Amino acid sequence: MSSKNKKILPYSLAINEALHQMMAKDKSVFIIGQGVKSVWYVGNTCRGLLEKFGEARVIDTPVSENAVTGIGVGASLAGLKPVVIHPRLDFMMYAFDPIINEAANWHYMFGGKSSAGVVIRGIINRGGEQAAQHSQAIEALFAHIPGLKVVMPATAYDAKGLLISAIRDKNPVIYIEDRWLYQEKNQVPQKIYAVPIGKGVIRKKGKDITIAAISYMVPQAIKAAEELKKEGIEAEVIDLRTVKPLDIPLILKSVKKTKRLVITEAAWLTGGVAAEISAQISNKAFKYLKAPIERVCLPDAPAPMSKPLEKSYFINYNDIIKTIKKMIYV
Amino acid sequence: MKNKYPKKFLTGLYQKMLEIRLFEESLVEPILKGEIKTPCHLYTGQEAVAVGVCASLKRTDYVFGNHRSHGHYLAKGGNLNALMAEIFGKETGCSRGRGGSMHIIDTSAGFLGSAPIVAGTISLAAGQALASKIKKEKRVTVSFFGDGATNEGVFYESLNLAVLHKLPIIFICENNLYSTHMPIRECSANTKIYQIAKAFKMPSFKIDGNNVLEVFETVKKVVDRARQNKGPAFIECLTYRLRGHVGPDDNVQGLHTDIRSKKEVETWRKKDPIKKFEELFIENGVINKKNLEEIYQKTNQKIKEAHKFAQKSAFPKKSELLKYVFKK
Numbered sequence: 001m002s003s004k005n006k007k008i009l010p011y012s013l014a015i016n017e018a019l020h021q022m023m024a025k026d027k028s029v030f031i032i033g034q035g036v037k038s039v040w041y042v043g044n045t046c047r048g049l050l051e052k053f054g055e056a057r058v059i060d061t062p063v064s065e066n067a068v069t070g071i072g073v074g075a076s077l078a079g080l081k082p083v084v085i086h087p088r089l090d091f092m093m094y095a096f097d098p099i100i101n102e103a104a105n106w107h108y109m110f111g112g113k114s115s116a117g118v119v120i121r122g123i124i125n126r127g128g129e130q131a132a133q134h135s136q137a138i139e140a141l142f143a144h145i146p147g148l149k150v151v152m153p154a155t156a157y158d159a160k161g162l163l164i165s166a167i168r169d170k171n172p173v174i175y176i177e178d179r180w181l182y183q184e185k186n187q188v189p190q191k192i193y194a195v196p197i198g199k200g201v202i203r204k205k206g207k208d209i210t211i212a213a214i215s216y217m218v219p220q221a222i223k224a225a226e227e228l229k230k231e232g233i234e235a236e237v238i239d240l241r242t243v244k245p246l247d248i249p250l251i252l253k254s255v256k257k258t259k260r261l262v263i264t265e266a267a268w269l270t271g272g273v274a275a276e277i278s279a280q281i282s283n284k285a286f287k288y289l290k291a292p293i294e295r296v297c298l299p300d301a302p303a304p305m306s307k308p309l310e311k312s313y314f315i316n317y318n319d320i321i322k323t324i325k326k327m328i329y330v
Numbered sequence: 331m332k333n334k335y336p337k338k339f340l341t342g343l344y345q346k347m348l349e350i351r352l353f354e355e356s357l358v359e360p361i362l363k364g365e366i367k368t369p370c371h372l373y374t375g376q377e378a379v380a381v382g383v384c385a386s387l388k389r390t391d392y393v394f395g396n397h398r399s400h401g402h403y404l405a406k407g408g409n410l411n412a413l414m415a416e417i418f419g420k421e422t423g424c425s426r427g428r429g430g431s432m433h434i435i436d437t438s439a440g441f442l443g444s445a446p447i448v449a450g451t452i453s454l455a456a457g458q459a460l461a462s463k464i465k466k467e468k469r470v471t472v473s474f475f476g477d478g479a480t481n482e483g484v485f486y487e488s489l490n491l492a493v494l495h496k497l498p499i500i501f502i503c504e505n506n507l508y509s510t511h512m513p514i515r516e517c518s519a520n521t522k523i524y525q526i527a528k529a530f531k532m533p534s535f536k537i538d539g540n541n542v543l544e545v546f547e548t549v550k551k552v553v554d555r556a557r558q559n560k561g562p563a564f565i566e567c568l569t570y571r572l573r574g575h576v577g578p579d580d581n582v583q584g585l586h587t588d589i590r591s592k593k594e595v596e597t598w599r600k601k602d603p604i605k606k607f608e609e610l611f612i613e614n615g616v617i618n619k620k621n622l623e624e625i626y627q628k629t630n631q632k633i634k635e636a637h638k639f640a641q642k643s644a645f646p647k648k649s650e651l652l653k654y655v656f657k658k
Contacts (some may be wrong), residue, residue: 030464058622062494064485064487067452067487070453070456070484070487071454071455071460072457073453073454074394074453074455074456074457074458075461078457078462097447097450098453101445101447101450102445102454106443107654107657108428109431109445110424110429111424112426112654112657114435114442117655117657146655147655204598
């Protein structure tokens with residue numbers, strides 16, 4: 001289905017459209033990172049940018065994650081709007097210093113005299129027997145840091161709208177995308193629009209349990225809810241969209257209605273964003289809860305390579321269903 | 331000397347070096363008394379580097395500093411009272427009392443920030459230079475760092491990227507022979523730091539960092555070159571800190587971490603950049619002793635007033651603890 005103002009786009013091309021439109025509209029926007037010229041690195045998210053905007057604003061770099069990110073941060077201090085791209089979150093760990101020590105602290109430690117309005121796109125690219133260092137989802141580490149905002153869109157619509165918001169934001173924004181979502185398609189307006197940072201959304205209404213899902217686990221949660229409906233369990237699915245700051249009021253409102261909460265995040269269990277949500281909701285909605293809050297997350301282990309191990313390591317809608325049944329049929 | 335430069339320029343260099351020296355020395359007593367707690371890495375002894383470098387820049391050019399940046403800030407024209415107030419943790423400080431000695435800024439003077447993670451601002455400076463290139467604004471960025479920073483990976487990454495993209499940046503390495511407590515021979519396989527930059531195919535020089543005119547003349551050439559889009563350059567300025575790594579004197583503070591021999595320190599005291607410049611002044615008849623005394627009195631008065639300003643300024647309000655976490 002395609003109309004004049006909207007079209008069906010996959011997630012990856014929604015990112016691409018946001019970059020095209022923002023770079024055309026605002027000369028201060030530029031992209032820099034490893035592999036921005038290469039489909040192999042960044043999928044089709046950077047398609048056509050080099051041809052349209054030239055090498056001055058589409059800067060492919062050597063493998064120097066630390067300096068390249070620092071350059072992005074530095075350019076943002078100069079008032080430009082850089083989008084730094086890391087083709088894998090794993091590689092981005094070299095850039096913790098400019099992200100955490102510099103960008104996140106900059107506005108505070110100079111008493112508001114300067115700020116790093118930089119966007120850092122980190123891509124989670126896992127599965128396919130890539131093992132430990134090509135699989136890691138570390139959003140919780142960034143969410144832990146004061147001064148950073150962390151967004152994790154799950155739909156094409158949000159992928160575009162949140163990237164636009166991130167580019168417009170005056171603070172450093174970590175924009176984390178999951179390549180397992182690149183083919184998720186939905187209607188995307190052709191105009192420039194913003195999805196507000198810090199606001200979740202209810203994807204599916206329900207009365208029996210709330211599933212708070214992040215990124216890749218959103219479509220899995222919706223699928224789980226559809227399966228559960230066949231058994232008469234009506235789950236409400238919340239897509240958090242932003243993991244820092246969290247939309248606690250939205251989850252709280254839902255939990256007060258459903259009395260049960262399961263949080264799902266395709267990242268490690270210990271110290272994850274799910275743990276933070278659990279702590280906050282336990283604190284604010286303790287008397288409403290009919291069951292302990294559950295988390296459906298990755299086991300506390302590095303990603304394995306071998307196919308059978310990989311299959312049992314990654315989580316999907318079945319894990320959510322199992323957990324919910326356990327919570328409801330106690 | 332007299333024929334080469336206007337008197338006003340020369341006395342300006344002298345006045346600025348003296349201002350930095352007196353500023354730093356005025357902190358010694360309050361530090362020892364515990365009135366100043368923020369870790370102060372005093373610039374005493376290295377003044378000729380900051381002043382010589384910044385004299386070659388326009389006010390609209392940019393500077394990034396490091397942990398030892400009071401001198402860089404003042405040389406670039408940063409507000410003196412605001413720096414003093416910052417060190418005393420006051421709301422009128424250049425970072426509103428949130429940063430302290432190691433996080434100072436005056437964007438109106440092109441001093442874009444100092445931060446103490448060793449080598450952490452080198453890539454930021456390269457980013458500013460990239461922004462200038464994208465904006466075609468013909469401004470040059472200077473990155474100040476010490477010899478210790480050249481052992482960080484991001485230093486090498488930044489040199490490579492600066493040359494690859496012909497960024498208008500000047501790397502100023504202040505080699506004061508020590509990385510905190512460690513002598514350079516124990517830190518670096520190659521102690522001739524300027525040779526590292528040569529490997530990246532950029533002009534690179536080693537100069538006497540205690541000679542303000544040598545610093546100025548060398549940096550001026552590479553700044554002009556960078557402004558004409560001819561790319562970055564590297565200057566190793568050989569100098570020496572006459573105070574401790576942090577605070578007035580590592581030994582006085584009872585930590586006994588200053589392993590430098592008294593003899594070594596004394597040798598460098600004889601090469602004090604301000605004394606050297608004074609001698610040159612008198613020798614060349616640029617200025618007489620009376621004029622020097624006048625400059626001293628005037629500068630000292632400025633420092634005293636800065637202390638008064640800091641003393642009478644208010645601390646930040648507790649209610650504003652979280653105010654600057656995010657920019658609204």
